[in-house]
Amino acid sequence: MEKNQELDQLAINAIRALSIDAVQKANSGHPGMSLGAAPIAYELWANHLKHNPKNPTWFDRDRFILSAGHASMLQYSLLHLFGYDVSAEDLADFRQWQSKTPGHPEYLETEGVEMTTGPLGQGLASAVGFAIAEAHLAARFNTEEHKIIDHYTYVLHGDGCLQEGVTSEASSLAGTLGLYKLISIYDRNQITIEGSIDLAFTEDVSKRYEAYGWQVLHVADANDTKAIGAALEEAKANTTQPSMIIVESKIGYGSPLEGSAATHGNPLGDENIKQTKEKLGWELDLPAFSIPNNLQEYLSELQDELGQAETEWQETYVAWTAANPDLAQEFNECFEPNIEEIQNDPEFWNFSGKQATRAASGQVLNYLSKKVPGLIGGSADLEPSNNTKIEAFESFSAKNYSGRTLHYGVREFAMACIVNGMNLHGGLQAFGATFLVFVDYMKPALRLASIMDLASLFVLTHDSIGVGEDGATHQPIEQLSMLRAAPNTYTFRPADGKETAAAFLFNLKEQKPTILALTRQALPTYDQSSGTGTLHGGYIFQDCEKEPELIIIATGSELEPALAAQQKLTEQGKQVRLVSVPCLDLFLEQDDDYLGLAELSASPSYRIRNLLSINIEKCILI
Numbered sequence: 001m002e003k004n005q006e007l008d009q010l011a012i013n014a015i016r017a018l019s020i021d022a023v024q025k026a027n028s029g030h031p032g033m034s035l036g037a038a039p040i041a042y043e044l045w046a047n048h049l050k051h052n053p054k055n056p057t058w059f060d061r062d063r064f065i066l067s068a069g070h071a072s073m074l075q076y077s078l079l080h081l082f083g084y085d086v087s088a089e090d091l092a093d094f095r096q097w098q099s100k101t102p103g104h105p106e107y108l109e110t111e112g113v114e115m116t117t118g119p120l121g122q123g124l125a126s127a128v129g130f131a132i133a134e135a136h137l138a139a140r141f142n143t144e145e146h147k148i149i150d151h152y153t154y155v156l157h158g159d160g161c162l163q164e165g166v167t168s169e170a171s172s173l174a175g176t177l178g179l180y181k182l183i184s185i186y187d188r189n190q191i192t193i194e195g196s197i198d199l200a201f202t203e204d205v206s207k208r209y210e211a212y213g214w215q216v217l218h219v220a221d222a223n224d225t226k227a228i229g230a231a232l233e234e235a236k237a238n239t240t241q242p243s244m245i246i247v248e249s250k251i252g253y254g255s256p257l258e259g260s261a262a263t264h265g266n267p268l269g270d271e272n273i274k275q276t277k278e279k280l281g282w283e284l285d286l287p288a289f290s291i292p293n294n295l296q297e298y299l300s301e302l303q304d305e306l307g308q309a310e311t312e313w314q315e316t317y318v319a320w321t322a323a324n325p326d327l328a329q330e331f332n333e334c335f336e337p338n339i340e341e342i343q344n345d346p347e348f349w350n351f352s353g354k355q356a357t358r359a360a361s362g363q364v365l366n367y368l369s370k371k372v373p374g375l376i377g378g379s380a381d382l383e384p385s386n387n388t389k390i391e392a393f394e395s396f397s398a399k400n401y402s403g404r405t406l407h408y409g410v411r412e413f414a415m416a417c418i419v420n421g422m423n424l425h426g427g428l429q430a431f432g433a434t435f436l437v438f439v440d441y442m443k444p445a446l447r448l449a450s451i452m453d454l455a456s457l458f459v460l461t462h463d464s465i466g467v468g469e470d471g472a473t474h475q476p477i478e479q480l481s482m483l484r485a486a487p488n489t490y491t492f493r494p495a496d497g498k499e500t501a502a503a504f505l506f507n508l509k510e511q512k513p514t515i516l517a518l519t520r521q522a523l524p525t526y527d528q529s530s531g532t533g534t535l536h537g538g539y540i541f542q543d544c545e546k547e548p549e550l551i552i553i554a555t556g557s558e559l560e561p562a563l564a565a566q567q568k569l570t571e572q573g574k575q576v577r578l579v580s581v582p583c584l585d586l587f588l589e590q591d592d593d594y595l596g597l598a599e600l601s602a603s604p605s606y607r608i609r610n611l612l613s614i615n616i617e618k619c620i621l622i
């Protein structure tokens, strides 16, 4: 298709006009970055990003992540102009209850949004996970003849993301791994909410990223789309390093408040909008949220052209499938592992002797490594303690992208973001591991996993004061309460191998954010423990003959003393029921008549403290 410079410029200004009008109508939002970064984003989407607006989930599309989530109108304007399912009415509904255009981009709410962003830094950190996923799947499934996985991960961010520590953690790892298909675009307007970055951010970002092993490119003016295009080509040409393109821009470009922090997060006001549109040469009498007809036609043509990339890919995919049926089956199982086979396999449930649940977890991971081809993960430098060593896996490294053991380094927050990124990418069941006490370092990413409803899995060992000798700094006390309080996050504290296996099974089956809190110390393997019961969150572990006078509820390592107490009281003639609750979140989701849940709160209960307990309406948990 013939490119038309004038219409390209009109499209850039359309992004600007749509964005400022939407923020004005909502009377809240962030117009500044949309005005400044519009040419960067348009150049990328129109001339470099491989995507098909008619099929936003096409697997081999390039991924675009707006790490500066506050500039959501920039993304919504792009989605609208490129023909995704975001209408002019949706733009007018910006920031309204249940609209497709929420304040910050939300995965699953808006077609074409690859990730929920807004908490600064996490978009860039998770982009590293997307790039790992691409590199890994490409290494395993591409052949000499056919490349079915071949896409880039682009991330657009501002000064704010680079001030967040998590981008340092993740970018350092990306450099080490030489993730050359990761391209970050830094909209460097040198303004954050409080004013100039001189107030708090004077480092040389260029040198910093070079030190991480990235290629750093510079564009002197965000309006120079040719230079942006050339930099993007140069970034793509590098096949050993991730790239950062630093683009100098002006926040609030074109408005009377250009360059001022006032444009960061406030509507411009009617008069400023008028003047901005005049300066940009935007037709003033065009109603808000509409674009000129000739631009509409031009963009429709562009969309058709973009779609051709998928048509070509489909042909490659069909040929690849025919030539590599075994590989194709494995690829499909990366998306849909045979969970039923696992569930029905006695070997999956086979545990014996005294065993720490971290050891049981290691046994399960090694089992799953043979059955779940998309399983990938590792630890934040605690593999020997977390028992996450998988015999069948090699390490993922710059030299070996087909490796399935990740070494995140001592970077818990980045690890959690990267796990989210890999799971968002698709085709992988990604996990991370560390000590439970260090989950504090990961919390913001767990929150995003919960909001995005991701199957991110975290193996967190050394789960109580049972840790012992390491002392107070390593003894988790309040962490479990925090995790249990997190919505849409399922925290398992299993008592033995079977309960541990069930927790992994839950994650695979239900595709929900899952936490495993596992012991360092050995625990018995119980005959009466139940995988099925665990999948209900809790079950009667040891019952009494008549109506119970007392119900003891226990989890994890406390099941052992609870069982001893139950037996002793039984010997004394008391009717005591023991209930194991490996996952309180799931347990409380059961119907009221499940185990007489409604009566539990009224029943006499007993609790053993080795960590903070939480009082919940329905029961008191040990």
Ligand SMILES: Cc1ncc(C[n+]2csc(CCOP(=O)(O)OP(=O)(O)O)c2C)c(N)n1
Residues within 6 Å of the ligand: 030, 032, 033, 068, 070, 071, 118, 119, 120, 121, 157, 158, 159, 160, 161, 164, 189, 190, 191, 192, 193, 251, 264
């Ligand atoms: C973790 C986190 N801390 C604070 C904020 C609030 N916040 C939103 S935007 C912003 C400043 C971002 O500056 P920059 O990235 O330069 O964006 P620009 O000013 O160019 O729009 C802050 C502090 C946030 N969204 N996330």
